Amino acid sequence: MSGFVGELIGTMILIILGGGVCAGVSLKKSAAENSGWIVITFGWGLAVAVGVYAVGKFTGAHLNPAVTLGLAISGDFPWSQVPEYILGQMIGAFLGACIVYLHYLPHWKATEDPAAKLGVFSTAPAIPHAFSNLLSEIIGTFVLVMGIQAIGANKFTEGLNPLIVGFLIVAIGLSLGGTTGYAINPARDLGPRIAHFVLPIAGKGTSNWRYAWIPVVGPILGGMFGALFYKAVFLGDVKPAFWVIAVILVVVVVSAYVGEKKLPGPASKVSQQQASK
Template sequence: MSGDMLQIFSEFLGTMMLVLLGDGVCAAVNLKKSKAEASGWVVIALGWGAAVTIAVYVAGSMGPAHLNPAVTLGMAIIGNFDWALVLPFIIAQVLGGILGAVLVWLTYLPHFKETKDQASILGTFATGPAIRNTVGNIMSEVIGTFVLVFALMMFGKNTFTDGLNPLVVGVLILSIGLSLGGSTGYAINPARDLGPRIAHQLLPIANKGNSDWGYSWIPVVAPMIGGAIAALLYIVIT
């Protein structure tokens, strides 16, 4: 496998792992008769932080482990990534998100039959706002993604003990989730939201409702804006 193809595959594999473990904790908390049912937001935030850490370890030996189109865009803007690979990376990330969501569905298959709340089922796959307000929801995702991408860029200015970086990234995700995630569920990653939402649309999930495509553009567009703003600020200050 060529170097570029290996990197693209690493984004697919890493994003699959990210969504499998991240949406997996959402399933554990949201679905009926799960042993973790109703264990709350802190468990979800911890689960997502751990998911990102594991996914970065998985993908990082083969590529840059962006696992997020907003990160890929930001790194390209500051000149740390080849523009020719931006679209292939994003496609791989979305496809990885779809597969990860399919694996979550298979893991919790009998629990979907026990869960009647359509919002809880969709929330296992994709994000949604606590209060539906277009401007507020966009701002929440822009700010959360700005923090993510800008912090990742600044991490590059620091020296970490070999192998520690993924743990620091996991702490960053945990911090964003606990501090900024209560408004929209902190997608902060178009592939993390769009891939599983596509899976929700296509899979024969018991008791599912609609996939809320009316909201779906926000966790795709707003993180890309946040990532671009982070990159521009990074260029200005460095």
């Protein structure tokens, strides 16, 4: 199995199960309606575990461009394979979202709230605020990538690693996910958001493209810095890229902070209305 096919299938499984639990909890007339955040976080954790079990033997099961780029920049994954992995992840996420749409087909019309429908496909901030939302995604993905490397450094009974990574996802969701819905994965957010945009979903509203850059840029920066940080602090291998990414991260975060401060009151209200759609 090629890296492209493996990452496509693994990420598709991730989104079918992860997006599926969001649909079950959010859409009207679902038996799981209103079952809550605990169900969503455990659903996503198990979704990651199953995806990793499915293709880990063949590709290492990155299932996430932030993981792929983090491992590449830290020297643990060849750059030559990065394009096929990320392309597979994006296509897999899109296809997974389309399958969730088909699975819950009659429930879209039964659900009036456009935000609930968008929430099945992509993330949105609890409080729209570019600086803090970006920071949340950076921190969450930093913990994810550093945590994956820390898990890999320990010896578990054979076959348990994917399950432990799933519990890491649950922990991030429970502790850090309440601010932005913890995308922590550009493919997980962007692929399904594109699906939301193109699919004929009844009363779907906008796809909130105004916010869409945050769950892409934040995880990429957080993932790369997390991988480099682990190498530097835990293994004593300080690469030049560590300082480059640190500077870029600071510049992007400060720019987001300054940009947020410059927004006038009416623009901020428009931003909040857009985020709620």
